[in-house]
Amino acid sequence: MRLVVVSAGLSVPSSTRLLADRLAAAAVEGTAARVEVVELRDLAVEIAHHFTNGFPGRALGSALDAVTTADGLIVVTPVFSASYSGLFKSFFDVLDMDALAGKPVLIAATGGSARHSLVLEHALRPLFAHLRAVVVPTGVYAASEDWGAEGLADRIDRAAAELRSLMTALTAAAGTATEAAGTAGTAGVGAAGGAVATGGSRDPGPAGPVPAAKPPVPRGTAPAASARTVSGGGFEVVPFEQQLAALRP
Numbered sequence: 001m002r003l004v005v006v007s008a009g010l011s012v013p014s015s016t017r018l019l020a021d022r023l024a025a026a027a028v029e030g031t032a033a034r035v036e037v038v039e040l041r042d043l044a045v046e047i048a049h050h051f052t053n054g055f056p057g058r059a060l061g062s063a064l065d066a067v068t069t070a071d072g073l074i075v076v077t078p079v080f081s082a083s084y085s086g087l088f089k090s091f092f093d094v095l096d097m098d099a100l101a102g103k104p105v106l107i108a109a110t111g112g113s114a115r116h117s118l119v120l121e122h123a124l125r126p127l128f129a130h131l132r133a134v135v136v137p138t139g140v141y142a143a144s145e146d147w148g149a150e151g152l153a154d155r156i157d158r159a160a161a162e163l164r165s166l167m168t169a170l171t172a173a174a175g176t177a178t179e180a181a182g183t184a185g186t187a188g189v190g191a192a193g194g195a196v197a198t199g200g201s202r203d204p205g206p207a208g209p210v211p212a213a214k215p216p217v218p219r220g221t222a223p224a225a226s227a228r229t230v231s232g233g234g235f236e237v238v239p240f241e242q243q244l245a246a247l248r249p
Contacts, residue, residue: 008088026160079111
């Protein structure tokens with residue numbers, strides 16, 4: 001599995017990136033999943049250029065590919081004006097509309113006050129529901145006073161466990177579907193190849209109509225003068241009068 005973390009923090013060091021790292025570490029705990037981090041701060045210029053020319057730069061293109069092909073996402077944004085940051089929204093605006101369909105996503109945000117915690121439900125969750133992602137039930141908001149306080153670690157662990165379970169289930173389901181499709185494809189090729197006879201030769205199928213058996217003529221009964229058989233081309237035509245005479249007692 002591959003987990004991609006999208007961090008929209010602007011400062012260095014950043015509390016947004018710190019929360020993203022803690023969520024990622026908890027999500028991949030006990031698994032062999034790989035983690036890749038996308039720092040939107042480094043892509044700001046290319047994102048702006050994408051809006052004006054319609055083409056992603058090399059770094060932005062790599063980031064978009066990483067998000068599109070990931071098995072799961074963790075997205076973290078700072079709160080600006082009671083919502084996600086413009087940089088965060090701009091990145092998902094240039095992403096293909098269907099790129100996140102069915103993809104597990106853990107939403108998180110950081111802010112200076114606990115009063116902005118509803119940004120998860122009022123802004124982030126509707127955004128990713130619109131993109132048809134599968135958003136895990138628990139979102140994580142970290143205010144300045146939450147760092148080092150009780151409760152944040154529990155929320156991180158709960159949200160990470162939900163994401164891990166969803167990623168594992170969807171990855172297993174995708175693997176099963178791929179295996180079933182491969183088996184069906186192999187069976188289809190065999191069926192399309194036709195029936196195979198003993199010795200490896202193909203069944204040529206029916207050779208044509210089976211000639212009707214010549215009805216027996218009772219002993220002592222002579223067929224009428226016009227009642228004669230005609231043979232040709234592997235078939236034998238028996239006149240009706242001759243067939244009728246064979247049925248008489």
